[in-house]
Amino acid sequence: MSALKSSIIETFGFSESEFNSIQDFFVPIEIKKGDHFLKQGQYVRHLGFVENGILREFLYTNGKEVTKWFSSSGYFAVDLSGFLFGQKSKVNYQALSDVSLLALSKDNYDKIADKVQRWNILEKMFLTKCFSVLENRVISHLSMNAEERYNQLFDINPELFNQVPLNYLASMLGMTPETLSRIRNKRS
Template identity: 75%
Template sequence: MSELKKSIIETFGITEKEFESIKGFFKQKKIKKGDYFFQTGQYVPHLGFVENGILREFLYENDKEITKWFSTSGFFAVDLTAFIYGQKSKVNFQALTDVNLLTLSKENYDAIGEKIPRWDKLEKMFLTSCFSVVEDRIISHLSMNAEERYIQLFERQPQLFNQVPLNHLASMLGMTPETLSRIRNKLSKPIS
């Protein structure tokens, strides 16, 4: 719970007292490697906060899996549109390792406003933060070449490169596994 507390206080600027008033809304959930938090076509009744482990967010496009994101320790995992609007998910969240989550139901998410009167402003900050991540990903795919995207991900989340299959990393970076291998080999060679 301490990682969640730290993340919520830093992300939303709430006080420790405000956090204490809502911490009971979060419930523990364990997901075994290979199992799903939720899948395409299911309603999304919870958002998850990853305490530890790795969830892969992916979708199917023309019978091909496309990795959209990895939720690791300290990150939220949710199909935000489906969660907020009570729609069916367009993506899957599958555990690449055993995962410990703290989940928040839609009902409890909506009830936060009763506990924290300034939740409307804080929720805007949360949603803006989520969309900023998406915007950054779009900009990097439009303005960076494959090697620059690889370096950026490696600098931000180096642990992924030891724990995630390379084909999933390549998919998220918008490149083929062969291109990813060439970049890794190029960057790992000492400069002479």
């Protein structure tokens, strides 16, 4: 079983046979470095699963560019609420390297319920997990300083630090690139 397939199974909680029944819903897409998978203001027509490479999720707000997340291998890439509500995206997804991903269209997403009996339960669990991740992120900002947030991310996901430009990482952590650089310096 491919790593990507097992990460989709994991993300949604499918059994292998459940996944096999909707396998064809996932369409491979290649994105060149620098190109966008999704742009702020466009309708969110696909949910992507990254197989190789990294996408950066970012948006413009309050006159700033803010990096919100990185989708690397095994992660999904989508403006979730835009996708589910059929609305326009609030964010951009841009490829930081050549990226290959599997795309699930909104139309096919809505057909999963016909193929997978438990889909209502699985979808609910999926959404709840997404909610929980954000909850923890809010709590991090309420209870930790820049260095603690850096350490937390580094402990959980050290690979990220040699895969993406540090100025984007700084933005995602809510600090300037200079501050991140100094924290790194301190640790080494």
